[in-house]
Amino acid sequence: MPQIHWIIFSQNLLCIYPQNDVYTLPSCIQHLSLTEYVNDAVTLHEDPQQIVKMLDLQQDTLTDPNHQLVSLRDVMMTGINLDFQHIARxxxxxxxxxxxxxxGQCGSSTRQVQWEMARHCDVCHHRTYPRVSPCIIVAIHNGQQILLAQGNRHITPPMFSTLAGFVESGESLEQAVHREVEEEVGVKLKNIQYFGSQAWPFPHQLMVGFTAEYAGGEIAVDGKEILAADWFSPDELPNIPSSVSISRDLIDYTCAKLRQNS
Ligand SMILES: [Zn+2]
Known part of the structure; x- marks a missing residue:
């Protein structure tokens, strides 16, 4: 029998049961008094080992006293008994x-498409899919040091990270890397290399990671998105992001390379 995992959102938080150090998803909803919502449940994944179902209560609350509601960021940090990719999706x-x-084209009601994740309009045949927003994220080094920046959302506690930004319409990933870095810290790059990617559901980014070499220019922050930026030696890093993010992977990878070369 496959194991069933219920991903239930209530008030933009995830319903879990705390067990030891890891969160656990409900395996059934009978005891959760959710019978009136059962027709809203969506099966997101099904294989011989597991079935993943999703139910979004939006602003409605749960009455079960044993559950907890936690944020997705908290789930990422703590860990849960299901691949986080399913939660993000x-x-x-x-x-x-x-x-x-x-x-969005004619204003009629849309319906769920049964065989793919999409909504379809039967009046004008317009079909929409869940949005994925590509974002570049880049670790820049100058041979000895890594360039890290403090974004305007990381004032307290102060945290420094790699540079990142949304890809604009009509732009290649490499063009986005050059543009974002020039806009945010004013430096030029060379030797841009693909590193890896990560789905980041806050709310729907696909982070595409790169490493790059400094090619010229003085650091000049824009003062709006980026408040401070500087070069850091691998052994004298400031407060940096936690290990679940691609930004941390990029910093760890770049610093390991710099240590090798020193
Ligand atoms: Zn339509």
């Missing part, structure tokens, strides 16, 4: 369903 899909009940 469920959250992005819940957002999509909330915002695509009506056709």
């Amino acid at each position: 469920a959250w992005q899909y819940a957002q999509f369903l909330r915002t695509h009940q009506y056709c």
Whole structure:
């Protein structure tokens, strides 16, 4: 029998049971008094080992006293008994369903497509899919040091990270890397190399990671998105992001390379 995992969102938080050090998803919903919502449940994944179901209560509350509601960021940090990819996908899909009940072209009601994640308008045949927003993220080094920047959302506690930004329409990933870095810290790059990627469901980014070499220019922060930026030696790093993020992977990888070369 496959194991069933219920991903239930209530008030933008995830319903879990705390067990030891890791969160656990509900395996059934009978005891959760959710019978009135059962028809809203969506099966997101099904294989011989596991079935993943999603239910979005939006602003409604749960009455079960044993559950806890936790943020997705908290789930990422703490760990849960299901691949986080399923949680990320469920959250992005819940957002999509909330915002695509009506056709963006003619305003009619849309319906769920049975065989793919999409909403379809039967009046004008417009079909919409969950949004994925590509974002570049880049670790820059100058041979001895790594360039890290403090964003405007990381004032307290102060945290320094790699540079990142949304890809604009019509732009290649490499062009986005050059543009974002020049806009945010004013330096030029060379030797841009693909590193890896990570789905980041806050709310629907696909982070595409690169490493790059400094090619010229003085650091000049824009003062809006980026408040401070500087070169740091691998052994004298400031406060940096936690290990679940691609930014941390990029910093660790770049610093390991710099230590090798020193
Ligand atoms: Zn339509």
